[in-house]
Amino acid sequence: MQSAATADVRTGTEDVLAVKALVKRYGDQTVVDGVSFHIRAGEIYGLLGPNGAGKTTIISMVAGLIPSDAGSVNILGEAMIPSSTGPKGHLGLVPQELAIYPDLTARENLRFFGSLQGLRRKELRARTDEVLELIGLADRASEQTKKFSGGMKRRLNIGIGLLHRPTLLILDEPTVGVDPQSRNSILESVERLGTEGMAVLYTTHYMEEAERLCDRISIIDEGQVQAEGTRDELIRLTGGVDRIDLRGSGNTSAAAAGLKKVPGVQRIDGGGGGLILTVLDGPSLLPAIVTGAGSAGMALTSVKITRPDLESVFLHLTGKALRD
Amino acid sequence: MTVIMAIAGVEVRRFLRDRSNIFFVFVFPLLLILLLGSQFGANSGQARVSVAGNAGTELVKSITGQLQADGLRVTHDSPATVREQLSRGRTDVGIFISDGAAAAFEAGDPADLEVVASSHSGAQAALQLVRASVQTVSTQQRQLAVLQNAGIDADTAAAALRQAKEHLDLPQVEIVDTNDVSQDFRSLGQFDLGAAQQLLLFVFLSSLTGAATLIQGRRFGVIARVLAAPVSTGQAIAGQALGRFGIAVVQGGYIMLGTAVLFGVDWGNPLLSGLVLVLFCAVAAAAAMVIGSVMDNDAAGSGLGVGLGLVLAGLGGSMVPPEFFSGAMQSASRITPHRWAYDAFATIQRHDGSLLDILPQLGMLAAMAGTLLVLGAFLLRRSLGRAL
Numbered sequence: 035m036q037s038a039a040t041a042d043v044r045t046g047t048e049d050v051l052a053v054k055a056l057v058k059r060y061g062d063q064t065v066v067d068g069v070s071f072h073i074r075a076g077e078i079y080g081l082l083g084p085n086g087a088g089k090t091t092i093i094s095m096v097a098g099l100i101p102s103d104a105g106s107v108n109i110l111g112e113a114m115i116p117s118s119t120g121p122k123g124h125l126g127l128v129p130q131e132l133a134i135y136p137d138l139t140a141r142e143n144l145r146f147f148g149s150l151q152g153l154r155r156k157e158l159r160a161r162t163d164e165v166l167e168l169i170g171l172a173d174r175a176s177e178q179t180k181k182f183s184g185g186m187k188r189r190l191n192i193g194i195g196l197l198h199r200p201t202l203l204i205l206d207e208p209t210v211g212v213d214p215q216s217r218n219s220i221l222e223s224v225e226r227l228g229t230e231g232m233a234v235l236y237t238t239h240y241m242e243e244a245e246r247l248c249d250r251i252s253i254i255d256e257g258q259v260q261a262e263g264t265r266d267e268l269i270r271l272t273g274g275v276d277r278i279d280l281r282g283s284g285n286t287s288a289a290a291a292g293l294k295k296v297p298g299v300q301r302i303d304g305g306g307g308g309l310i311l312t313v314l315d316g317p318s319l320l321p322a323i324v325t326g327a328g329s330a331g332m333a334l335t336s337v338k339i340t341r342p343d344l345e346s347v348f349l350h351l352t353g354k355a356l357r358d
Numbered sequence: 359m360t361v362i363m364a365i366a367g368v369e370v371r372r373f374l375r376d377r378s379n380i381f382f383v384f385v386f387p388l389l390l391i392l393l394l395g396s397q398f399g400a401n402s403g404q405a406r407v408s409v410a411g412n413a414g415t416e417l418v419k420s421i422t423g424q425l426q427a428d429g430l431r432v433t434h435d436s437p438a439t440v441r442e443q444l445s446r447g448r449t450d451v452g453i454f455i456s457d458g459a460a461a462a463f464e465a466g467d468p469a470d471l472e473v474v475a476s477s478h479s480g481a482q483a484a485l486q487l488v489r490a491s492v493q494t495v496s497t498q499q500r501q502l503a504v505l506q507n508a509g510i511d512a513d514t515a516a517a518a519l520r521q522a523k524e525h526l527d528l529p530q531v532e533i534v535d536t537n538d539v540s541q542d543f544r545s546l547g548q549f550d551l552g553a554a555q556q557l558l559l560f561v562f563l564s565s566l567t568g569a570a571t572l573i574q575g576r577r578f579g580v581i582a583r584v585l586a587a588p589v590s591t592g593q594a595i596a597g598q599a600l601g602r603f604g605i606a607v608v609q610g611g612y613i614m615l616g617t618a619v620l621f622g623v624d625w626g627n628p629l630l631s632g633l634v635l636v637l638f639c640a641v642a643a644a645a646a647m648v649i650g651s652v653m654d655n656d657a658a659g660s661g662l663g664v665g666l667g668l669v670l671a672g673l674g675g676s677m678v679p680p681e682f683f684s685g686a687m688q689s690a691s692r693i694t695p696h697r698w699a700y701d702a703f704a705t706i707q708r709h710d711g712s713l714l715d716i717l718p719q720l721g722m723l724a725a726m727a728g729t730l731l732v733l734g735a736f737l738l739r740r741s742l743g744r745a746l
Contacts (some may be wrong), residue, residue, distance in 0.1 A: 097586040119588040127586035131579030135368065137375045142368075149364040150587040178375075194583070235620065 048111070050075050050124075050202050050233035056105035056256075058091050066091050067257040068105070073202070073235060078228040080248030082344060084354075088257035090130060093206050096235065097127050101307065109210035110200060125153065126200030130207045132187045133194070138189050142169050144197060145181060151198035161197055169193040170219070185216030185313040194218060195289040196227075200354050203227060204235045209243065221247060225325030253348055260351040262353045269342050270352045275300065280327055281308040282334040289332035296322050316341060361589050365597025366604060369571060373605050378545045387560040388616050392550035394556070395549035395621060405484035408444070410437040413453030415465035418455055420498075420730045424491045430484070443463070450484035451475050453492075466503045496550045496637075551679065553613070554703040557697045558638065559667070559676040561610045565642035566663030568602040571658045572650025576741060595735040598650070599643040606639035626706035630713060632688045637720055638699040639729035645695075647734030649742050670694045 051071040058066040065080055066088045069094055073079040081089045094100045096107050098114045098121070109121040123249040133142045144162045153161055166172040178189060188208065195203055202256040205224065209217045228234055244251050244267055253260045253268065261268055281291075290302045298319045300311055301312040309327075313319050316339040327334055348354075367538065407430050411418045418434075425432045432654055435443070443449040454472035462469040471492065475485040498519065507517035575581045577597075584594050617623035625631040646663065653659040671677060673687075674696025683691060691697040702719035705711030 051461065070594065094582075097582075099585055101580050116585075121587060122588045127583055129488065129579040129582060131577075131582040133579035134580070135580060137372050137576060138368065142371070146368050147583065147587070150584060150589055152359055152588065154360075314630055 038281035039149075049073065051109060051142045051235065052081075052106075052108040053092075053096060053261045054090065054106045055179050056095055056107065057103045057300070058088075058100070059103050060096060065257050066095070066102075068254075069254070069259055071178060071252050071259070071262060072320060073233045075201070076228055076231045077249045078224065078234040078247050079245040079253040081235070081238075081254050082241065082244040082248075082251050082348070083254030084116060087239075087254045088207055089254055091255070091257075093127075093204055093235070093237060097125060097204060103277075110315070113130065119161065123198075124196035124201040125161075126198065126203045127201070128192050128195035128205045128208055130210060134179050134187065134190055134193050137178055139178055140166065140182070141175040143190060143244055145192060147194045148197045153198055161199075163212075164195050165193040166218055168196070168223070171295050177184050179266075185219075186211045188212045188216060188220065188304050200232070202233045202235065206237050207239070208236075209240065211246070211348050240289070240349070245344055252346070254342070261347065265344065268344060268347045272342050274315060276339055278311040278313055278316050279308060279336070279338040279340070280311065280323070280332070281336040281338075282327070282332050283307065284288045285331035289327045292330040293323060296326055299323070360608075362597040362600055365372075365584065365589075366600035369595040369598060369601025370572065370604055373568075383560070383564050383605070384612055387556055387609075387613050388562075388620070389686045391547040391553050391556045391617055391621065392615075394434050395553040407432050407451045407453060407456065407484065407488055408440040408449040409453045409455065411453075412457060412460060415455070415457075415464070417460040417461035417469060418493045420463075421453065421455070421492060424495050428487060428491045428494075430487055430491070443704055444474055447476055447478045449476060450478075450481040450720065453488065463499065466499070469618070475622050476501075489520055494560070512526035519679060525714075542666055549617060549623045551709060552616040552623065553623040553625075553675040554700065554707065555679070557610055557613045557635070557705075558674070558699050559671040560613065560646075561606050561639060562642045562671060562696065563664065563667035564603050564609055565606045565639065565646045566649060566667045567660050568605070568643070568648075569646040569649035569653065569663050570656040570660040571599055572647060573653055574739075576650075577656065581738070584695055591739045592735045595651075595731065595738050596645050599640075599647050599731060599734065602646050603639050603643035606642050607636060610635040624682070624707060625703075628712060630706050630711070630716060631703065633713075633720065634699055634702040634716065634723070635728060638695055641695040641730065643722055644727050644730035644734055646726045647728055648737060651734055651737035654741075673697075675700045695723055695726050698726075 050142070053071040053072065055068050056066055057064065069088075069092055071079065081092065083089055091100070093101045096114065098107075098116050098118060101212060108294040109124050112118070112121040112124075114121045135146070139144070143163060144165055145158060148158045148161060158165050163172070166175050168237055168310075169192065171186060171190060171193070174182070174186065179190060182190070192205070192208055195205070208224075211219055212220065224234060224236065225349060228247075229248070236244075236247060250262065250264055251268060252262045260269055286307070286309055288306055293309070293311065294302055296319065298314045299311055300314065303310045303312075309332075311323065313323075320337070320339065324334065324337065396620075407425055407433060407668070409418060409422060409425075411434075412632055413419075413422075413434050421507040422432050433734050434690070437454055440449070440454065444452045452474045456472075459469040459471060469605060472493075473485070473488060475481040501519055502512070502515050506512060506517065508519070530596055551634075554656070572581070575584075581594065585591060614623075614628075614635065618625060649666070650662055653662060671694075673691050674680070674694030675683070676696050677692055680688060680691050680697060698719045702711075702716040702723075705719075709715070
């Protein structure tokens with residue numbers, strides 16, 4: 035594993051979840067191989083990897099659904115094993131499948147799973163109503179969920195995980211198969227949970243979701259953590275250079291000569307009535323570059339910054355595309 | 359316990375949401391018990407006689423009374439209807455009494471009756487019974503005529519004949535069956551045996567089809583979600599089993615009560631019969647959990663449940679009474695919970711058995727239920743590691 039972290043992000047705060055050297059084998063095949071990570075309160079932690087990378091198996095072990103062959107999972111300091119019920123009270127699981135009863139109503143589903151989490155009577159009623167409002171299904175609460183759209187089912191699936199206000203919320207590919215509007219609504223909800231102090235473990239194979247939501251990300255492939263860190267830290271693994279395309283008219287040669295002197299500009303290529311600059315941290319250099327080009331006599335018509343993304347990181351680390 | 363009740367409650371609610379369950383669990387079993395009892399139950403061979411003639415005449419009244427006294431089932435219809443019933447096999451024997459015959463009978467003269475037997479095989483036996491009844495009426499009429507010819511008035515003669523019958527100690531014939539099996543079934547009513555057999559068959563069958571709901575729960579990811587909550591595998595399987603158990607007990611209790619009220623089935627001591635039912639339902643529910651944990655496809659699980667339910671019912675004596683089984687089959691039938699429950703019901707229904715008498719059967723059923731529940735919990739935990 036390549037560690038992108040420049041410093042230990044833990045600052046003495048107790049980990050909500052600590053996973054150490056987790057291993058899972060099925061026969062001769064090792065599907066999870068020495069995975070370690072930790073999550074603090076208010077942190078959204080992403081497991082990013084293609085389908086079959088081992089993300090769901092990791093989550094199943096974290097949730098105590100299957101035993102690990104080696105390693106440990108601790109939730110708020112309590113060891114999680116399948117037979118232990120104590121730490122399970124701290125976590126909310128939103129599985130990839132729509133884990134709801136289609137022949138029960140939305141309210142009945144919420145009340146059932148809430149009762150399993152120890153919510154009773156008034157508290158259960160109140161939380162059910164709150165969650166129905168939160169997920170936008172209050173007006174459809176008495177309908178059997180088999181009549182719901184895919185997006186509505188997904189929202190209910192997430193609502194069930196939130197019902198008992200868990201300390202750690204595990205979301206396994208929660209946006210698979212949903213329309214863009216519902217997807218955006220789900221992502222906004224997850225962002226809000228993080229700001230409210232909930233620790234979130236989020237698995238996805240959508241690079242954009244990991245980039246938008248996650249404070250830290252583990253890139254998983256073939257059961258192993260390939261790299262871990264913040265988005266920017268991971269991107270630096272690829273060299274961390276941005277590309278700036280300058281289009282316009284006028285004296286491009288003079289502009290190129292002037293821009294070479296701007297600190298952070300590594301390379302300038304010309305062509306097609308414009309310049310292509312390879313720079314470190316494009317957004318922060320942009321004002322100096324625009325000013326430099328203008329003062330050298332180049333009249334700009336367009337400026338485009340292309341930043342490396344997690345897709346590039348995955349490609350760089352594994353030699354294959356994220357969605358293979 | 360709250361968790362177990364919550365899981366069980368959801369199972370019952372889901373069961374009740376499916377309207378087709380109501381028919382197969384509550385209506386169909388009673389229909390089958392009615393059908394089987396009518397066709398094969400004790401007293402189902404009662405001969406049917408249809409009489410066509412003026413019901414107000416003395417001859418029709420005498421013949422009808424005698425036929426009924428001899429144990430035949432008598433109906434009255436028009437001649438055309440009786441002929442139709444005969445041709446369609448809906449009655450065994452038709453008796454056509456003309457007004458002339460009725461008048462001759464009242465005058466003390468010989469009366470001719472038209473008696474027609476249906477073409478089906480049982481009709482000839484019924485015809486013999488009808489002949490005997492008619493002969494009895496004829497003899498009584500002749501006795502009356504003799505007395506009247508001796509100068510006694512009709513009312514006095516009839517009274518004298520009645521008095522003579524009361525004082526006459528006629529020889530009685532009691533048929534004693536030397537066959538143990540026949541002796542065992544003697545005390546059973548028309549629907550008693552079929553009701554016990556069908557109760558066991560349907561309760562087990564309904565419960566096993568519940569395995570599909572557990573498989574669906576696993577497929578939906580609901581079981582995984584339940585087990586990610588502070589719920590142990592034992593609680594999860596106990597809740598699922600309790601739901602199916604509750605449905606089975608309600609179904610079994612309904613069949614017991616329904617057959618007792620509608621068909622007069624004698625279930626013996628209701629507390630003991632209820633205890634047998636409860637333990638049998640526990641075995642059925644636990645067996646459903648084992649199937650639901652082993653199988654990964656709900657359609658296949660339902661199919662296996664129905665198949666296994668029918669095979670076990672057949673082997674356990676819910677189709678043919680196990681008393682008719684060969685020695686090897688008798689031994690094999692004891693691997694089924696049906697056989698143990700059947701024996702317990704037989705002891706209670708036929709021999710007024712006590713709790714002590716059925717203790718071995720109850721013990722075996724309890725052991726089966728416990729073993730299957732533990733096995734179900736183990737298999738359910740293992741099933742979570744399999745991809746569905």
